[in-house]
Amino acid sequence: VASDQIRVALFGLGGVGRAFLELVDERDLPIEIVGAADSTGAIARPVGPDDLLALKGSGPLPAEADPATVIRSSGPDVVVDVMACDFATGEPSLGTMLQALGAGAAVATANKSPLARYWSKLWETASAHGASIGYAGAAGAALPAVAVARSLARVDRVDSFEGILSGTTTFVLDEMGRGSSFVTAVDAARRAGIAEPDPRIDVGGWDTAAKMVIIANTLWNPPVSLDDVGVTGVDARTVVEAGAPVRMVGRAARKGRSVHLSVEPRRLDPDHPLGPLEGRSKGIVFEGRSVGRVVVSGGHSHPRGAAAAVIGDVLELAGWARG
């Protein structure tokens, strides 16, 4: 194996993890998988992306290695965290990320909860060990919200931003706008395979709130956390009260060093820049002092788009430049 390969330990082999492997293979990227884990097994040896896909396709990963030792024994440059993650505790991602950073490995994660709840702890651990964290997959994924926020943070002073960041909630609100009850609309999102295991995280506004926190912390200092967001969820009366089309809108504004964050279902004005968003598309509008309004939209929710965002982070964390 060439030494210019980026050594990756892959935690999670669900929709996003498998799409990650497919993209590594299809794009012929300089990424070598040196370890992997799912919920029941783990391996700590180099394995080709297609071989790992075949291994996972035949059933749960074999318990060749103790999951707790995969990072230490495989010596990755980057640990990729695309595990299912408990929104309330951030686990098992939080523990895996802290272990990786503590070992000096970079982390690329698609999980928002650990960052929205433990931003300072994660970055303090990273900086103590000369490591870094890529999180484009956790806040927007296929929508390059984090990349644009990072760019704007260097280019300008951003005073506020507004986001429609949960494709699932847009789907539910549109179903309700077409006359479905709240319960029927949530069921339809489940059947379409786009609801989180606990749909209250999406329709309750928490998914949007976590992404707003992550983007706010990308732009501004000192960091905020999920507890700082005023969150109002969708309920059975939402569309009736606001009138369709309703969207779950996150708003963030900074005055001095204080940040105000809110998430609530709102009826958008006809000329709102995110008004045309439909289906599972997402969008974000930044207001910069010098650059003015910057709108990013598109990138609907899909495991392949999320995996592509994670790959972008892996390449950036490893300092990869297109040759």
Ligand SMILES: NC(=O)c1ccc[n+]([C@@H]2O[C@H](COP(=O)([O-])OP(=O)(O)OC[C@H]3O[C@@H](n4cnc5c(N)ncnc54)[C@H](OP(=O)(O)O)[C@@H]3O)[C@@H](O)[C@H]2O)c1
């Ligand atoms: N799907 C998307 O479009 C998208 C977009 C952005 C972010 N995300 C986030 O990315 C994460 C992964 O999404 P997904 O759609 O790939 O989920 P998924 O299909 O449910 O897959 C989750 C994977 O995590 C593994 N896992 C669970 N607990 C584990 C543990 N303790 N140790 C190691 N592996 C463990 C599961 O193992 P088994 O295979 O053994 O069950 C499975 O392989 C989620 O938290 C999601 O919120 C997803």
